[in-house]
Every structure is written in C-alpha cells, then in structure tokens.
Amino acid sequence: MSADHPASTNPTAANPTAAVLVIGNEILSGRTKDANLPHLGETLAAAGIPVREARVVPDVEAEIIDAVNALRAKHSYVFTTGGIGPTHDDITSECVAKAFGVALELNPDAVARLEAHYAAGQLNEARLRMARIPAGATLVDNPISAAPGYRIGNVFVMAGVPNIMRAMLDGVLPALQGGPPVHARTVSCELAEGTIAAELGALQDRYGDLEIGSYPYFRAGYFGVSLVLRGTDEARLDAATAELADIVRRLGGTPTVTLGAKG
Amino acid sequence: MSADHPASTNPTAANPTAAVLVIGNEILSGRTKDANLPHLGETLAAAGIPVREARVVPDVEAEIIDAVNALRAKHSYVFTTGGIGPTHDDITSECVAKAFGVALELNPDAVARLEAHYAAGQLNEARLRMARIPAGATLVDNPISAAPGYRIGNVFVMAGVPNIMRAMLDGVLPALQGGPPVHARTVSCELAEGTIAAELGALQDRYGDLEIGSYPYFRAGYFGVSLVLRGTDEARLDAATAELADIVRRLGGTPTVTLGAKG
Numbered sequence: 001m002s003a004d005h006p007a008s009t010n011p012t013a014a015n016p017t018a019a020v021l022v023i024g025n026e027i028l029s030g031r032t033k034d035a036n037l038p039h040l041g042e043t044l045a046a047a048g049i050p051v052r053e054a055r056v057v058p059d060v061e062a063e064i065i066d067a068v069n070a071l072r073a074k075h076s077y078v079f080t081t082g083g084i085g086p087t088h089d090d091i092t093s094e095c096v097a098k099a100f101g102v103a104l105e106l107n108p109d110a111v112a113r114l115e116a117h118y119a120a121g122q123l124n125e126a127r128l129r130m131a132r133i134p135a136g137a138t139l140v141d142n143p144i145s146a147a148p149g150y151r152i153g154n155v156f157v158m159a160g161v162p163n164i165m166r167a168m169l170d171g172v173l174p175a176l177q178g179g180p181p182v183h184a185r186t187v188s189c190e191l192a193e194g195t196i197a198a199e200l201g202a203l204q205d206r207y208g209d210l211e212i213g214s215y216p217y218f219r220a221g222y223f224g225v226s227l228v229l230r231g232t233d234e235a236r237l238d239a240a241t242a243e244l245a246d247i248v249r250r251l252g253g254t255p256t257v258t259l260g261a262k263g
Numbered sequence: 264m265s266a267d268h269p270a271s272t273n274p275t276a277a278n279p280t281a282a283v284l285v286i287g288n289e290i291l292s293g294r295t296k297d298a299n300l301p302h303l304g305e306t307l308a309a310a311g312i313p314v315r316e317a318r319v320v321p322d323v324e325a326e327i328i329d330a331v332n333a334l335r336a337k338h339s340y341v342f343t344t345g346g347i348g349p350t351h352d353d354i355t356s357e358c359v360a361k362a363f364g365v366a367l368e369l370n371p372d373a374v375a376r377l378e379a380h381y382a383a384g385q386l387n388e389a390r391l392r393m394a395r396i397p398a399g400a401t402l403v404d405n406p407i408s409a410a411p412g413y414r415i416g417n418v419f420v421m422a423g424v425p426n427i428m429r430a431m432l433d434g435v436l437p438a439l440q441g442g443p444p445v446h447a448r449t450v451s452c453e454l455a456e457g458t459i460a461a462e463l464g465a466l467q468d469r470y471g472d473l474e475i476g477s478y479p480y481f482r483a484g485y486f487g488v489s490l491v492l493r494g495t496d497e498a499r500l501d502a503a504t505a506e507l508a509d510i511v512r513r514l515g516g517t518p519t520v521t522l523g524a525k526g
Contacts, residue, residue, distance in 0.1 A: 024476075025474060025476055025493075026476055026478055026491070026524075027300070027304075027317075028300075028313070028314045028315060028316070028317060029304050029308055029313070029314070029445075029447075029493070029524060030300070030301040030303070030306075030308070030314075031304075031305075031447075031524040031525065032301075032478065033296075033298075034297075034300075037290070037291075037293070037297075037319070038293040038295075038296050039293065040293070041290075041291050041292050041293030041294075042292070042293035042294075043293075045292055045293070050292070051291045051292070051293075052291060052321055052326075053291070053318070053319065053320060053321070053326070054290075054291060054318065054319035055316070055319075056300070056316065056317035056318075057316060059476075063315075063316070085456055085477070085479070086456050086457040086460045087456055087459075087460045087463055087464065087477040088460070088463060088464035088467050088475075088477075089467075089475070089477060090477075122457070124457060124458075124460075125461065126456075126457050126460030126461050127457040127460075129460075161479065182292075184292075184294075193348055193349050193350055193389075194349040194387060194389050194390040195387075196350075197349045197350045197351070197387075197389030197392075198387070198388065198389050200350055200351060201351035201389075204351050204352075211288060212351075212352070213287075213288055213289055213322075213352050214348070214351075214352060214353075215295065216348070228289070230288075230292070261289075261292060261294040262294065
C-alpha cells in the first residue's frame with residue numbers, strides 16, 4: 001500500500017479499523033509467543049475490520065491504561081488479550097475500569113456463571129476476582145472455562161489463552177459492524193525481490209486502491225518471493241493479479257497464483 | 264510483578280529498557296507470525312535490557328514516524344524490524360530519517376557492501392534503495408544477504424527476515440550497555456491457578472524485587488500452571504523459588520522446578 005493511502009489509518013463507519021492490545025510480561029520476555037494477533041488479524045480482515053495497529057504492554061497499570069485510551073480513541077474497535085485470570089498479575093480489568101473512569105464491580109451475572117462452573121467450595125476469593133467487571137460493560141461468553149470477557153464502549157476484553165480467546169471472538173463477531181471484507185491473492189515465484197521491485201512498484205502505482213506486499217521466503221532450498229495483493233474489489237484484484245503474473249513471466253519467472261494470502 | 268514496580272517502566276543507566284517496533288502489514292493481517300519479538304525479548308533480557316513494550320504498525324509513513332519517536336523517547340534502546348528491503352512497501356528508512364529530522368543519503372559503505380555481494384549488473388536501482396541510510400547512522404552488519412541495518416541514536420534498524428535479524432542482533436549486542444542480567448526460575452505443577460492465587464500474591468508481596476507470573480497450560484491432557492519468577496539477584500530468586508515449591512506441596516501439588524522461564 002502506498003504510504004499515504006487514505007483508508008489505511010483513519011477509520012470511518014464504512015471502513016472500520018481494529019487495534020489489538022496484548023497484555024503480559026510473558027510476551028515481552030519471549031517466554032510465550034503470542035498466537036492471538038495472527039488469528040485476530042485474519043478473522044477481523046475477513047469481517048471487513050482490518051487490524052491496523054497492535055501493542056504489547058507489560059503487567060503495569062499505567063502502561064495498560066495509556067494504551068487502552070490511545071487505541072480506543074484511534075480505532076473503531078480494540079481487542080485486549082490477557083490479564084483477566086485469578087492471579088495477582090491479572091490486572092487488566094482494574095486498568096480498563098480506570099481507563100474508562102468507571103467502578104470495577106462484582107457483576108452478578110459473572111458471579112452466577114462462575115458459581116455454575118465450579119464445584120461447591122471451589123469459588124474462592126481469587127476466582128471471584130474474575131467476576132469483577134467495569135460498570136456498564138456487557139459480558140462476553142466464555143464457553144470453555146466460564147470466566148467471561150466483556151465489552152465496554154468499543155473495547156473488547158478477552159482472555160489470553162488462545163483457544164478461549166478464539167471462542168470469545170466467535171461469540172462477538174456477529175455484533176461487529178464490518179466494512180467490505182478484504183480479499184487477497186498471492187503470486188509466488190522464485191525471482192528475487194530486487195528483480196521484480198521496479199515493476200511491482202509501478203503496478204502498485206496503477207492500483208492505488210489495492211495493497212501490494214512483497215514477502216521473500218526461503219523454502220526447501222529455494223529463495224523466492226510471495227507477492228500478496230489485498231483489496232475489497234475482487235474484479236480489480238483479479239485484474240492486478242493477472243498483470244502481475246504476466247510481469248513475473250516476462251522477467252523469466254514461473255508464477256503460482258493462489259487465493260488468499262498464504263501462498 | 265506488582266503494578267507499581269519502579270524498575271518496570273522507567274529506564275535508568277543502571278536499568279536500561281528496550282522497545283521493539285515491528286513494521287509491516289503482513290504481521291497485522293495475520294499472514295506472517297512475528298518471530299522476532301520472542302527472540303529479542305529473550306536475548307535482551309539475558310543482556311540486562313528487558314523489552315518493556317512492543318508495537319506493530321503498518322507500512323504507513325505517519326504511523327512509523329510516530330511510533331519511532333514515541334518509543335525512542337521512552338526507552339534506552341529501540342529495535343525496529345522489517346521494511347528495509349528493495350520493494351515499494353519498504354519505507355522504514357525514509358520514516359526513520361524523518362523521525363530524526365535528517366537526510367536519507369546513499370551511504371558509500373553500504374553501496375560498497377552491495378556491490379561486493381551482487382554479481383555484475385545485478386545491483387539495480389531497486390536494490391540500491393537498500394543503501395539509502397539516514398545521515399549520521401552507523402551501519403549494522405548483515406552477514407547473510409549484505410544489505411546492512413544501522414544504528415541512529417538509540418534506534419537499531421534491523422531486517423524483518425528472522426535469520427537476518429538474529430545475525431544483526433548478534434553483531435550489535437556487544438555494543439549495548441546492559442544492566443544486570445535477568446534470571447528466571449519456573450515452578451510448574453498441576454494445581455489450578457485459582458487454587459494457588461492467594462498464596463502466590465502474598466509471595467509476590469514479600470518479594471517485591473522479583474517479578475512473579477502465572478501462566479496456565481494444557482499439556483498432554485493435563486491442566487497445570489507454570490509459575491515464573493524473574494529477577495537479577497539469584498539468591499533472592501532461589502529463596503522465593505524454594506518458598507513457592509513449599510506452597511505448592513502444602514496445597515497438594517507436586518512442584519517441578521527448572522532454571523529459566525520455559526518450564
């Protein structure tokens with residue numbers, strides 16, 4: 001995408017954007033590899049809500065509050081992951097409540113969900129922390145381990161454990177107002193990036209409504225490049241893809257064209 | 264770590280911090296899973312420069328400039344990854360030059376490295392873009408594909424391809440001013456997080472100089488939790504680890520203690 005593409009950073013009702021806020025020391029220390037951003041990025045783009053920014057912050061109150069407020073002012077939707085469990089380092093809900101300037105309250109519906117989930121005597125004080133929800137929030141179902149996420153304003157507070165986060169996302173997707181879905185095509189070939197760069201840049205200039213990215217790879221002993229075209233208009237996408245395949249052939253390569261961005 | 268731990272956000276000469284800026288649409292779309300943040304996080308923590316923040320921004324000039332300037336003002340070191348190749352979507356160097364308010368110049372040393380790397384006639388205009396370096400920057404070696412990274416101020420501009428990024432990092436590590444290395448211990452057990460949460464929080468209160476995190480897992484059919492202790496004082500770390508193992512036993516669990524954070 002050209003650097004000044006107008007749709008890329010300014011969300012509108014017709015072209016919403018999302019931001020992801022990953023919360024947790026374990027991601028910054030390298031102990032845990034984040035798996036939520038890729039899933040959110042793919043799923044939300046397909047729903048017409050491209051993720052345009054992500055941040056990773058530690059379990060530090062001021063950092064979380066600042067990031068929540070910066071991102072919710074800038075994007076149509078914000079998805080936080082992590083920090084809503086029962087231990088002392090789970091401080092996301094305190095921070096989100098402070099970011100919105102509302103009280104953090106024991107939510108009766110959330111308590112009822114935990115009571116139904118845990119065996120008698122198991123719902124201790126630590127686990128009850130997971131039922132403290134910012135005032136005015138709407139709960140998000142957790143079909144796996146009961147403790148809910150929630151939505152407040154344009155912010156969705158989700159679990160960090162990937163299978164729980166995915167289940168929560170599946171539950172909230174129908175309520176989101178998406179723009180036109182973003183489609184992708186990939187042209188892969190064994191040409192070097194530097195060989196095709198000039199023609200690729202000229203193609204991007206001719207198709208300013210599409211986003212064209214160049215991703216080199218080394219696979220099974222061969223260097224090559226995957227050229228990914230994205231856009232909402234499939235006819236334009238197909239036209240640019242055909243032109244690009246011709247360019248690859250003209251430069252002596254053998255293009256492999258696939259639907260989607262994974263080729 | 265407690266939310267107000269003083270060392271966690273404010274870098275000092277004795278306790279430097281790092282930030283990572285991942286640049287690229289492909290990370291936000293979910294096409295590519297970032298592999299650089301975990302490596303930077305682990306490597307820099309071992310060098311006494313914990314990563315305390317990360318951001319992912321698209322290939323959009325204003326976003327990159329804003330992020331570079333926000334992060335370099337806040338942290339001892341910033342490491343950017345991505346966007347320094349030969350194609351039209353590689354705009355990191357233009358943006359870094361603008362962030363620092365300096366010219367982007369064809370760097371003779373960088374040109375010489377590319378000339379030595381490419382066969383006669385292969386160093387075309389697109390590839391020469393990789394020798395455009397902000398004025399005043401110092402080159403960072405790329406032992407794999409020649410096109411250098413660079414350091415300007417406290418910002419290191421690195422490749423996005425993981426093996427090249429790692430090689431560049433290996434080259435710059437000796438020049439960094441690290442604080443005391445951060446060590447880690449892990450106590451794993453099959454107790455639920457909610458069972459151990461109260462005692463774990465009390466342990467964190469007693470060891471405010473350590474950072475204690477709780478990471479639930481589901482492995483080979485069993486739920487459990489990895490409790491990770493981090494700090495620079497190994498005697499304190501060992502004392503807290505021994506206390507935590509006792510807590511696990513008292514609660515009916517079987518602790519497995521390992522060095523490092525991966526247990």
